[in-house]
Amino acid sequence: EPEVTQTPSHQVTQMGQEVILRCVPISNHLYFYWYRQILGQKVEFLVSFYNNEISEKSEIFDDQFSVERPDGSNFTLKIRSTKLEDSAMYFCASRKQGATYEQYFGPGTRLTVT
C-alpha cells in the first residue's frame, strides 16, 4: 500500500542553524501539507501546497519557514534559523484530487533544537 515517507526520522540541530525536512508524498497525490506537533500539544497545521505554490499558511508559518517541491517526488520544509521553540514532530501529509478530506500522514520527523 502506498505511503508517505519522511526523512530523517530524527534531526538534532543547534539554534540558529538551517534544517531541511524531506517528504515523499504518495505518488498520485496533488495536495501536500506540513503539520507540527509540539510534545503534549495538538497537531497544528503549518502550510498547504498545490500546483507548485503555497495555497494556505498558518500564523506559525512565518518568514523563517519555506516549502518547495524540487522535483516530481519530494516535498521539503526548510527552517532557515531554528529556534528552541521549533522543537517538535513535523508531519507531512498528502491527498489526491477528489478525495477531499482524506489526508495521509507520514511517520514524522522529530526535530530537536538545542
Next chain:
Amino acid sequence: QKEVEQDPGPLSVPEGAIVSLNCTYSNSAFQYFMWYRQYSRKGPELLMYTYSSGNKEDGRFTAQVDKSSKYISLFIRDSQPSDSATYLCAIPDSGGSNYKLTFGKGTLLTVNP
C-alpha cells in the same frame, strides 16, 4: 472558543470493553468529521470519517455525529490491546480549497489484556 475540543484522558479499559471517545466542535458549518489513530511517536493514521449527522460503521469501529449538539463520537467494540493508541478527532476546514485539518488534542487509550 476553541474549534475542536477533546478530553485527553488517559482512558484505560480491559480487553473486550466498549470504548467511547468524544469531541465537541464550535463551528456549525463543519460537514465532515475524521478520526485518526496515532501510535506512540508515529504519524496519524486515518481510521474513518463521517459526513454530516448519523453513524458510520467499519468493523469494530463506529463513528457518530450529532450536529445539533456539535458532538462527535468514536465507539470501539471488543477492544483489543492493539487498539492502545491516541485517538484524534479532526475536522477539515472547507472554507478554502485546501481542507486543512483542525485536530483535537487526542485521547490516550490503553487496552489492558
